[in-house]
Amino acid sequence: MNAIAQPINPARLVARQQKVLQDADWVRWSLIAIAVGFIGLFICLPLGLVIFQAFSKGIAAYWSALSQADTLAAIKLTLLTALVTVPLNTVFGVAAAWAITRFEFRGKSLLTTLIDLPFSVSPVISGLIFVLLFGAQGWFGEWLSAHDVKIIFAVPGIILATLFITFPFVARQLIPLMQEMGNQEEEAALSLGASGWKTFWAVTIPNIKWALLYGVLLCNARAMGEFGAVSVVSGHIRGLTNTLPLHVEVSYNDYDVVGAFAGASILAGLAIVTLILKTVLEWRQANR
Amino acid sequence: MSILLSNISKKFGTFTALDNINLEIPEGELVALLGPSGCGKTTLLRIIAGLESADQGRVLLSGQDRTDHDVSQRGIGFVFQHYALFRHMTVFENVAFGLRVKPRRERPSNEVIAKKVHALLELVQLDWLHDRYPDQLSGGQRQRIALARALAVEPSVLLLDEPFGALDASVRKDLRQWLRNLHHDLNVTSIFVTHDQEEAMEVASQVVVLNHGRIEQQGAPGDIYDNPANAFVSRFIGHTNVFDLDEQDADWLQTAGIPVAHQQGKFAHVRPHDIVIEKPTADSDAFVTLKDWQHLGSLIRIELVKNGSNGLTASVYAEMPNDQFRRLHLNRGDKVDLRIRHAHWFH
Numbered sequence: 001m002n003a004i005a006q007p008i009n010p011a012r013l014v015a016r017q018q019k020v021l022q023d024a025d026w027v028r029w030s031l032i033a034i035a036v037g038f039i040g041l042f043i044c045l046p047l048g049l050v051i052f053q054a055f056s057k058g059i060a061a062y063w064s065a066l067s068q069a070d071t072l073a074a075i076k077l078t079l080l081t082a083l084v085t086v087p088l089n090t091v092f093g094v095a096a097a098w099a100i101t102r103f104e105f106r107g108k109s110l111l112t113t114l115i116d117l118p119f120s121v122s123p124v125i126s127g128l129i130f131v132l133l134f135g136a137q138g139w140f141g142e143w144l145s146a147h148d149v150k151i152i153f154a155v156p157g158i159i160l161a162t163l164f165i166t167f168p169f170v171a172r173q174l175i176p177l178m179q180e181m182g183n184q185e186e187e188a189a190l191s192l193g194a195s196g197w198k199t200f201w202a203v204t205i206p207n208i209k210w211a212l213l214y215g216v217l218l219c220n221a222r223a224m225g226e227f228g229a230v231s232v233v234s235g236h237i238r239g240l241t242n243t244l245p246l247h248v249e250v251s252y253n254d255y256d257v258v259g260a261f262a263g264a265s266i267l268a269g270l271a272i273v274t275l276i277l278k279t280v281l282e283w284r285q286a287n288r
Numbered sequence: 289m290s291i292l293l294s295n296i297s298k299k300f301g302t303f304t305a306l307d308n309i310n311l312e313i314p315e316g317e318l319v320a321l322l323g324p325s326g327c328g329k330t331t332l333l334r335i336i337a338g339l340e341s342a343d344q345g346r347v348l349l350s351g352q353d354r355t356d357h358d359v360s361q362r363g364i365g366f367v368f369q370h371y372a373l374f375r376h377m378t379v380f381e382n383v384a385f386g387l388r389v390k391p392r393r394e395r396p397s398n399e400v401i402a403k404k405v406h407a408l409l410e411l412v413q414l415d416w417l418h419d420r421y422p423d424q425l426s427g428g429q430r431q432r433i434a435l436a437r438a439l440a441v442e443p444s445v446l447l448l449d450e451p452f453g454a455l456d457a458s459v460r461k462d463l464r465q466w467l468r469n470l471h472h473d474l475n476v477t478s479i480f481v482t483h484d485q486e487e488a489m490e491v492a493s494q495v496v497v498l499n500h501g502r503i504e505q506q507g508a509p510g511d512i513y514d515n516p517a518n519a520f521v522s523r524f525i526g527h528t529n530v531f532d533l534d535e536q537d538a539d540w541l542q543t544a545g546i547p548v549a550h551q552q553g554k555f556a557h558v559r560p561h562d563i564v565i566e567k568p569t570a571d572s573d574a575f576v577t578l579k580d581w582q583h584l585g586s587l588i589r590i591e592l593v594k595n596g597s598n599g600l601t602a603s604v605y606a607e608m609p610n611d612q613f614r615r616l617h618l619n620r621g622d623k624v625d626l627r628i629r630h631a632h633w634f635h
Contacts, residue, residue, distance in 0.1 A: 206376040
């Protein structure tokens with residue numbers, strides 16, 4: 001009787017379980033040391049070095065490197081690229097996720113696989129595809145030059161390549177979530193007399209908003225940081241077709257260390273902001 | 289609003305979900321679509337709602353052909369099996385949704401909406417939960433909120449998909465009675481889907497029994513129980529003992545009081561309460577052994593074993609009131625006399 005009456009202490013139960021799962025102290029500490037050492041060596045140290053190098057000739061040099069016309073043009077082009085590609089890929093991503101999770105059609109699994117293509121193909125090849133399509137010797141090259149449309153070695157090419165590279169981010173965030181949610185809430189809204197459009201805004205969007213924002217954030221980070229594909233199509237024309245990552249490379253090749261690392265510090269800052277926002281969004285999603 | 293379904297068929301790939309369904313539901317009824325899982329009952333409900341389209345056939349509501357209207361224009365209220373409450377809205381906003389999405393000309397003012405929502409929440413006795421979110425409610429509460437939400441748009445037909453399926457047994461019992469009373473008060477034509485024959489018999493004023501995409505029988509619960517149209521309905525609704533004449537049960541049935549000649553089938557279906565057992569008299573050839581019994585509340589279910597003339601044994605179940613059984617003073621292993629009052633014959 002006594003044994004039954006005594007309440008089980010959950011904390012002690014967990015503690016006992018942990019004791020069972022616990023490895024020897026030296027295993028624990030060496031694993032932690034390896035993990036921390038790795039992160040320190042390969043992430044914190046380079047990041048610190050970027051900041052250190054950027055400010056190696058003082059704050060004034062840093063500012064003057066950033067306020068150069070070419071740097072400003074690179075920042076502007078990067079922002080423009082993100083401004084065009086992120087909204088487009090948000091719409092594409094939502095549309096693709098909607099189609100895949102709400103409709104049954106032939107070739108659905110093929111479409112699902114193709115969405116991942118930009119992830120599995122090397123960015124350089126992604127860039128090359130556009131050169132082969134729109135370059136001077138490409139399929140549409142002749143037609144384009146006859147009509148005086150420049151895509152390769154110009155801003156449209158950069159935007160197209162970035163669009164391609166960043167396409168999967170939003171769709172990949174939404175598809176599993178929308179699959180798990182099912183469409184009963186939407187059916188309920190429709191049965192209550194709501195139009196499809198109203199249902200989308202009042203029911204679907206609030207349910208997917210955190211995942212959507214998360215996807216948009218990752219998409220934006222990649223759009224601003226993409227190097228490989230953009231490098232192939234850009235032509236590295238200073239002040240015209242250099243995005244920030246390209247600008248960093250060009251400056252570095254010109255032995256302009258401060259310029260290169262000043263640009264890199266902006267990208268690193270962007271990465272840190274993204275990381276913080278990502279953590280916040282993940283927390284919001286978990287605590288919905 | 290009356291409902292008329294004519295020649296409804298629906299296939300999913302090669303699977304026939306519904307096969308030429310014709311069904312008429314008069315206004316104000318509370319109808320159960322009853323059948324085993326996979327019989328097409330939910331598909332039929334979704335076709336009436338407009339959430340699914342039939343391959344052929346027409347759906348008429350109040351005599352008007354609504355086959356080509358989509359769900360938002362049919363004037364139906366639908367309660368989903370897992371409630372499908374909007375998880376990002378409070379209980380109040382959930383119920384108000386149907387009113388808020390009305391076109392501007394028909395949309396009531398905020399005060400009218402608030403008044404109506406609170407009235408509906410009173411109706412389902414949950415007004416005190418109006419500012420909670422769905423994940424803070426119990427299953428039974430969610431069910432009632434889902435119902436209030438569906439009623440907010442004043443539907444002329446209320447459709448409920450397995451309304452008690454996901455609930456505890458005790459909550460389910462209360463809600464059954466509650467739904468029946470609610471229907472009595474509102475008198476809106478209602479259809480609910482269930483696989484639980486007890487639930488259908490207890491709640492509905494009309495039961496439609498479905499199997500393999502076809503309607504087996506439609507009628508009042510008592511009618512279906514007393515006069516099952518075929519062997520499936522007889523087996524599916526309530527308990528029944530099945531005697532196969534091919535296994536030499538004929539003589540036995542004859543002795544038990546059921547004439548075998550000139551019957552329309554070779555299977556005799558006998559309800560447990562149509563079997564009467566008595567202490568054997570001196571001159572009776574007591575051929576049935578009492579094996580065991582179980583208490584079902586006011587009734588006793590008695591398990592009997594009969595030895596067939598071909599050496600096969602078979603279990604027979606009988607039911608009788610508690611006190612009647614006690615008066616017989618029977619023990620396990622006793623021989624008893626058995627009489628059958630009534631049997632249904634099927635092929």
